[in-house]
Amino acid sequence: MDKATVFGTVDGGSNPSKGTSMARMTYLEKLRHTAAHLLAAAVLKLYPQAKIAIGPPIENGFYYDIDFGETKISEADLQKLEVEMRKIILSWKKIEGKKVSEKEARTLFADNPYKLELIDEIVHRKEKITVYQSGDFIDLCRGGHVDQPCKEVKHFKLLKIAGAYWRGDKNNKMLTRIYGTAFASKKELEHYLWQIEEAKKRDHRKLGKDLGLFLIPEEIGTGLIIWTPKGATIRRIIEDFILKEQTKRGYLHAYTPHLGKKSLWQISGHWDLYREKMYSPMKIDDEEYLIKPMSCPMHMMIYRSKPRSYRDLPLRIAETATVYRYEQTGELTGILRVRHITQDDAHIFCREDQVVEEFLSVFNYLKYLLKIFKIDDYYSRLGLRSKHEKYLGSDDLWKKAEFEIVKALKKENVPYITSEGDAAFYGPKLDVIIKDSLGRKWQAGTIQIDFMLPERFNLEYIDRDNKKKRPVVIHRAPLGSLERFIGLLIEHYAGAFPVWLSPVQIAILPISERFTSLARATNAYLVSKKIRSVVIDDGGTLQKKIRQATLQKIPYMIIIGAKEAETIKNEVPEIISLRTREGKDFGQVKFYEFVDRLISQIESFL
């Protein structure tokens, strides 16, 4: 989740540097902010011992984080809270803010350690302390509310309960977060709830099962997936496609092992900085080996295998490689977050003067890919260092890398947001963020500039002046990982893949068993043309076969019966009946013309 854009809105006074200012808050945000106060008021009424922490509006609603002490809250309690909220709101004619002194504030919230901590910070930042009151509920708050709560806060609903660490830090106490949403009208609220239900229908996990694309068998292990034949087909098409596109762009392809000596990752720095993501070493012939969490060191070996000249650069080494990372059980999600990740990886070794150009060409390639897959709802995030975490390399190198990326982005006028703390440990990076059906944001493509690994692996090239110089490495995976990307594609297309990606492109439906052999001959012809076609021949009615093919989201159905059989020539009908999964009936069409059209459709990625 992206810290800077999603939850960084107004949050009861805690984090104004990232927050939306009061003046910039939209009406909906104000409404939801007031609803969050209302929720807190209801909580305190029903659970007087509870300590309320923070309650901001968010993208689709609001939440409030609450410390309930020993009391356990479950979703069954939401109903009661909602009833209480509706009771309380009647008395909230207005919501009034006022400035208070530090001392007053500390007295007001004397029994609430969370508010006291917030007050400490406000005081530390030398800002004014404000509180907002409506009815007998008063909260530490920077403001941003509707004018007449009792009239305006009507259409709300509490949605779910979750745990959330205080201040987002896992070393802190876990609070209970209650999520809700609020809208200005009943209609909008209902529409939103309906949308959530609709979104569940395009959930890649449901579609993956219904369409037979992949399995996540408990027997194999959590986070480990199997691509079943249909899903494997989609993956293979994408792999073939990117292989071709990369070749066009001057990439060379390699294969590297899934294991390597531990010392390799000690050199790269992963062992020091990335260890908690790596699986425990295994002993082979008295030597410790690791399963690779990334392929970079392997590709460094390729670069280092012989002396390089400035004329050799840029050297672009690509590999669609599966890497293995330890992800916490709680964060695994379908195929969007797994423990083996197949990256459309490559490392570009270039001279410093080539970095900007290479970066831009990777970024353009990335944009081209997203266009081919018809993904337009995405944004870019520039990940920079935060002050707190561990990083390799000197300040100078970092500044230089950041400077180069920003320069490249500015040159292309690329829209992006900046996010501190989202850098790789060896350099700044640009990520592409795509939303899933539920609006959750996922990092897909990534381009990372790296001044560190060339240093650690002592990579060199001989420059024009016959002096040894250090190349720069650009790590890039424009799709991110095939697992995540295909998961997102499943949701993006709601399982109805465009023809070029459909695991099955055509279903041939014989009207009765008498036409089975003709259907098979037609199928054989299509298969010979490299079209993925199947015969549905289970003895049912035509209607049933159409239903089956439609539910499997097969783009085209060819219907073959007596009328078509009359047009047989060279064992194949010259006229077929054609319909689509959307229900469009083309009636009778010329078979060979259809095949030609289909092939050109596939070639145009449609």
Next chain:
RNA sequence: GCCUGGAUAGUUUAGUGGCAAAACAAACCCUUGGUAAGGGUUAGAGCGCGGGUUCGAUUCCCGCUCCAGGCUCCA
């Protein structure tokens, strides 16, 4: 890993402290059909795993595994 829920035929779901139910899918039979489910018959789970309470547990309790939504983290 943490918080809150959940786990019943291949799938979707019902249900109960006393022999576990249905639909779809499957197999077989009848039907041989023209644009989203023709009809019938049969088989299929002992209720995620392990303990406990009980005369008796799928149902109640405890632990574990896995799943979902969040948090943290990330491609």
